Amino acid sequence: MFEPNEMQRDLIDAVSVFVKDLIGPTAEHDDAEERFRKEYIHQMGEQGLCGIATPEEYGGLGLGYLDYAMVLEEIAKVSASYAVSVAVTGLPQVILNQWGNEDQKQQWLPALAAGEHLGAFCLSEAGSGSDAASLKATAVREGDEYVLNGSKYWVTHGGYADVYMIMARTGGPGPRGISCFLVPGDAEGLSTGRKEQKMGMRASPTTEIVLDNVRIPAANLVGNEGDGFKVAMTALDSGRITIASIAVGTAQAALDVSGGYACERKQFGKPIIDFQGVGFMLADMATAIETSRMLVHKAAWLKDNGRDFSGTAAMAKVVATDAAMKVTTDAVQVMGGYGYCKDHPVERFMRDAKIMQIFEGTNQVQRIVISRHLKKAYTAPQG
Template sequence: MTVERILPTEESYELLGLAREIARGELAPRVDDYEARGEFPRDVLRTLGRAGLLGLPYPEADGGGGQPYEVYLQVLETFASSWLAIAEAVSVHALSCFPVAAYGTERQRKSLPDMLGGDLLGAYCLSEPQGGSDAGALTTRADRDGDYYRLTGTKAWITHGGKADFYTIFCRTGGPGPEGISCVVAEAGTPGLLPQTPERLMGLRSSPPAQIVFDDARVSTDRLVGEEGSGFRIAMTALDSGRLGIAACAVGLAQAAVDYASAYAKEREQFGRKIGSFQGLGFMLADMATQVSAARALTLAAARLKDAGRPFSVEAAKAKLFATDTAMKVTTDAVQVLGGYGFVADHPVERWFREAKLLQIVEGTNQIQRLVIARSLVR
C-alpha cells in the first residue's frame, strides 16, 4: 500500500520516489539471499551513497543531501519496508557521522564528503559488554601518550564492526562518570583496533554486529572530537536523532507487515469466505493499520521539532518507544493472520517478527525510553 505523504518540497517527493524505486528494484529482490547467507551488503550501501541517499540530513556544503529530518526519516521507512538491515545501516552510518559533522575541527570535517557520500562507512562505538544501557559507566580508556591516545577496552554490539572504514569511539580520558568521557574517531586500519567474530543473530543476519577490542590502539590526539570530557554529551545528542532513525525503521517494518497480512487476508479462503471478511480478523487488521499510522505521526512530529530547532529529546524517546513496540505487536499479529504459513520462511512475516524484537533494544532499550519520558514528567 502506498501511504499518502505530505512533504515540504517537490524535490522531497522526487527523492522519496527514488527511494521507492531503489527499495522495490534493488533491495526487495536481494534481501532473502543476503539474509540466508548472512552476507553484509556493502555494495548496496555504496549504491545508496552514489545516489546521494546516505547523508540526507546533513548540509550540502559538507557533501550531504540538505534534507529536513522529516524527509530523511520517510526515506528510512521506505528502505525498512523492503530490507530492514539496509535501513538500520543507513541510520547507524548517519549516527556515526554526527560527531564530526557537529563538533569536528576544520581538518576533521574535510573527510565529511567521503563519509556522507558512502565511500567511507562508519561504526558507532558506545555500548560495552558489561555497560549496556549505562553508557556513563563505560570503561574503555584512552590514555594520553604525547601526541597519541592509547586505547584499551572492548566495545560490544557494534553495527558494521569489522566492515566499517572509520569508528566513532566513546572512551574514558578522565575520571569516573559521564564527565570523564571523550570522543575520538579512528580509521579501520589502526593497529590494535581488533574486530572480533560477528555475533549470530536472531534477525538482521545480513548485518551482524561484532565486538571491537582495543589492544593498546594508538590514535592521534588530533582525532579527538570536541573537547576532552564532552563525549557523553555528544553521544546523547547523537542518540536523540538516532532514536528517530530507529523509530522510522520500525514504522517501515510494521507497514510492510500490515500490507502483506492484508493482501493475504484478501486471497485466503476458509469456510467458503475470504478470511478478511471475518470481523475478528478484520478488526485485527484495522488495529494494526491504526497503530502504524499513529507511530508514523509521532515519529514525524518529533522530526518536525528537530527541523525547527526546538527540543525534541523526549519526543524522540516517545517515538522510539511507541514505534518499536508497535512493530513488535504488528508483526506478531501478521504471523497470526497467516496462521501456520506465518511460521514458514517462505513468507517474510516470520523474518519481520524476528527483526522487530531488535528494534526494541537498539539505540537505548525501551525501558530506557520510558525512564527518559518519566523523568521529564516529574522533573
C-alpha cells in the first residue's frame, strides 16, 4: 500500500508520459478558452484509462481502486479537468457494477469502459445540493416506459455525455422516493440548459440538463424503485476516493513547479528555498501531500479488500482537498508575482483546487459522514 508495486510503477510511468503528451500541450489554452475535447477521453479510453476498476468481462482493466487512485493522480498532475472527466465517466460504471443487472452491464459498460461513450451523474438540482434527498425531478411509469421531467444542475459533461445516470423521484418525499435511471444522451426531450462560467476546472464542461417528457424504457431503471438514493450514495463513497486522488495530483504538481522555482529563483544573493520562511512552507506542502496520499491509498485499499471504507474515504476527501487548496495557494505565494500570472500553471492549480472542497459532497458534508461513523462506533454495544 505504501509504495507502488512493479505493475503500478509501470502503469504510473506509462500514464504520466501519455497524458503529458496528450493533454499537456493544450491544458493552458483550454483552461483559458473553456474548451473540452471529447476526443481526449476516447484516446485515454483506448489506453484502458476510462475503465480501470471495471471487470475485464465488461471491457475494463479489472484493476483495483488503489491502481485507479494512482492513475488519477498522474492525470491530475497535468489537468484536473480531465482527471475529473475520467472519474465522472467512472461513476455510472461503479453504479452499474454494483447495482446493474446482467443485461444493463452488457449493454452499457463496455462503451463507457472503452471511453467510446462519456458518462454523467445527475443528482444535484438548483434547490438541492447537500440536501440531495429533497430533489424534485420526477419519473412516472407509463406502461413499459418511464417519463422524466425536471432539471438537473451542475452536470459535469452536460451536453457531451452519451449516458446520463439520473436520480429522479418515483415515490413520496425523502430518500426512499428516489430512483436511478440510465438515460441516453440523444433521448428526445433531454436538452442542455445554461453552461456554467467557472473559476476553475474550466476545461470540464458543467451545465444544467433539462428533462422535458423524456421517455425511456422501464428496463433502464437501475436497482428497484426507491433504491436511487442508496445507489447515488454508494457511487459518491467511491467518488470521494477519486476526487481525493485528483486533489493529491493537483497539489503534487503545484509543489513540483514551485519547489523547482524556489531552487532557481535568487533574491538577496541566494535561492529563495534557503530562506527558512520559504523552505518551511515547501516542507509543510510536501508533508500535507504525503499525508493525504497515505489516507487516499488506505481508503482505496479498504475498498479493494471488501472492507468498510466509507468513513475513511470521507476523511481522505477532507484531508486531501483541504491540503490541495492550501498547497496550491502556498505554491502561488512561493512563486510571488510569477505564481500569480499565467506564465506558470500554479494559478490554474489553485483555481482548480477550490471545487474539490465542494463537489462529491462538500467538506462539511464529509464531516457529517465521519461524525455519523463515530457515533455508530461509540454507541455500539461494547463487547
